[in-house]
Amino acid sequence: MAKAKVKKVFLDSLGKQNPVFAQVLGICSTLAVTNVLKNTLVMTMGVVFVTALSNFTVSLMRKVIPSRVRMMVETLIIASYVIIVEIALKAFVPDIWRQLGPYVGLIITNCIIMGRAEAFALSNPAGISLVDGLASGIGYAYVLLIIAFFRELMGSGTIWGYQVMGSWWTNWSIMVMPPGAFFMLAVFIWIVKGLLLTHEEKKS
Amino acid sequence: MKSRFWKERIFPVVFMVAVTVVFISVVSGIYLSTRDMVKLNESLFLKRAVLYAADITVPGKGAAVDKVYRSRVRERLDSEGLVNHFEILEDNEISGYAVFAGGPGLWGKIEAVIGFTEMRDKLTGVEFIKQNETPGLGARIAEEWFKEQFRGKMGPFVLVPEGTAQAEKEVNAITGATRTSNFVLEIINQSLEDIKEGEWPKLR
Numbered sequence: 001m002a003k004a005k006v007k008k009v010f011l012d013s014l015g016k017q018n019p020v021f022a023q024v025l026g027i028c029s030t031l032a033v034t035n036v037l038k039n040t041l042v043m044t045m046g047v048v049f050v051t052a053l054s055n056f057t058v059s060l061m062r063k064v065i066p067s068r069v070r071m072m073v074e075t076l077i078i079a080s081y082v083i084i085v086e087i088a089l090k091a092f093v094p095d096i097w098r099q100l101g102p103y104v105g106l107i108i109t110n111c112i113i114m115g116r117a118e119a120f121a122l123s124n125p126a127g128i129s130l131v132d133g134l135a136s137g138i139g140y141a142y143v144l145l146i147i148a149f150f151r152e153l154m155g156s157g158t159i160w161g162y163q164v165m166g167s168w169w170t171n172w173s174i175m176v177m178p179p180g181a182f183f184m185l186a187v188f189i190w191i192v193k194g195l196l197l198t199h200e201e202k203k204s
Numbered sequence: 205m206k207s208r209f210w211k212e213r214i215f216p217v218v219f220m221v222a223v224t225v226v227f228i229s230v231v232s233g234i235y236l237s238t239r240d241m242v243k244l245n246e247s248l249f250l251k252r253a254v255l256y257a258a259d260i261t262v263p264g265k266g267a268a269v270d271k272v273y274r275s276r277v278r279e280r281l282d283s284e285g286l287v288n289h290f291e292i293l294e295d296n297e298i299s300g301y302a303v304f305a306g307g308p309g310l311w312g313k314i315e316a317v318i319g320f321t322e323m324r325d326k327l328t329g330v331e332f333i334k335q336n337e338t339p340g341l342g343a344r345i346a347e348e349w350f351k352e353q354f355r356g357k358m359g360p361f362v363l364v365p366e367g368t369a370q371a372e373k374e375v376n377a378i379t380g381a382t383r384t385s386n387f388v389l390e391i392i393n394q395s396l397e398d399i400k401e402g403e404w405p406k407l408r
Binding site: 036039053061073080082087091099156171175177 | 212216220223230234238245246249257291336338339340343380
């Protein structure tokens with residue numbers, strides 16, 4: 001039973017309840033960081049870390065947090081984890097930290113994290129909340145990485161900084177700019193929802 | 205009545221203060237434990253930048269960078285004890301200089317280290333130490349091909365479309381980042397003017 005619940009929570013966040021394409025949350029960072037694969041990976045790893053641990057911590061404290069200051073406590077927890085991510089990047093991978101600039105700090109405002117803390121961690125035990133946070137983070141990460149893959153490929157002709165397109169390829173500058181992310185995200189949602197919906201219809 | 209007042213008014217405040225103290229202490233502890241590492245990274249980054257701008261091959265490892273830097277660079281301080289410019293040494297004779305230069309960019313300030321010969325007639329290199337330009341577009345000013353365009357040349361430079369620069373004073377702009385290219389050119393041309401007049405360029 002417990003195993004089945006863990007599995008359901010995990011798979012839902014990756015698929016049907018995916019924070020990006022089903023709930024359409026965390027869009028600002030989707031637009032901002034997905035033009036280069038390397039930055040996207042570091043940013044999404046940060047989000048996975050913060051979502052998982054903040055969910056876990058909020059859940060541990062859920063019985064003692066007074067409901068009046070609930071959101072303040074959640075923000076404090078999330079902000080602390082984000083600052084820890086930023087300090088770690090600064091100390092261990094300073095080059096990537098320099099490239100990401102203000103985006104790491106902006107993880108604090110990512111609505112997925114607060115959303116999961118409010119909707120899940122406050123009413124569920126710590127273990128399953130950790131799984132939910134982890135899955136939401138991974139659900140967010142893989143969508144962004146797919147978008148970043150195509151944006152970097154079409155916008156810069158490179159993958160992970162390595163030139164893969166030949167000299168015949170003209171870079172689509174718009175793919176590197178925020179509008180390119182809108183197009184890619186919309187196409188992605190269109191395809192995935194189309195597939196998921198037909199699947200659901202068949203089931204019913 | 206008293207207990208309700210405590211529960212609804214006082215306890216949330218006390219709780220919030222306590223939680224804040226705990227989390228801030230943890231974050232501060234992590235910050236303090238990595239502070240030296242971050243400082244070292246920053247000073248290494250600047251040393252690498254100065255060596256790169258002076259056209260001195262930069263070794264890969266930290267300790268090696270330090271060694272080359274100490275034998276080839278002398279820091280000149282201003283009256284406030286901050287670095288005003290760097291003297292580049294060859295066999296203990298001054299062979300050139302490196303200075304800080306900066307100006308506005310598209311999203312924030314752009315700062316660079318600019319190296320030039322002792323005769324002040326040629327740039328030995330340009331390295332960017334601070335920039336928040338759009339990743340994938342303006343941030344490409346940090347790419348090798350863009351920076352190498354200035355080495356061994358004397359401006360004032362003019363921008364031409366990417367891939368068409370031929371004459372000495374022509375610089376390839378970055379497609380999709382014309383404004384960033386313009387800002388960078390302005391910083392470099394202005395610095396060259398200062399250098400020619402015998403002044404040290406400033407961070408503007």
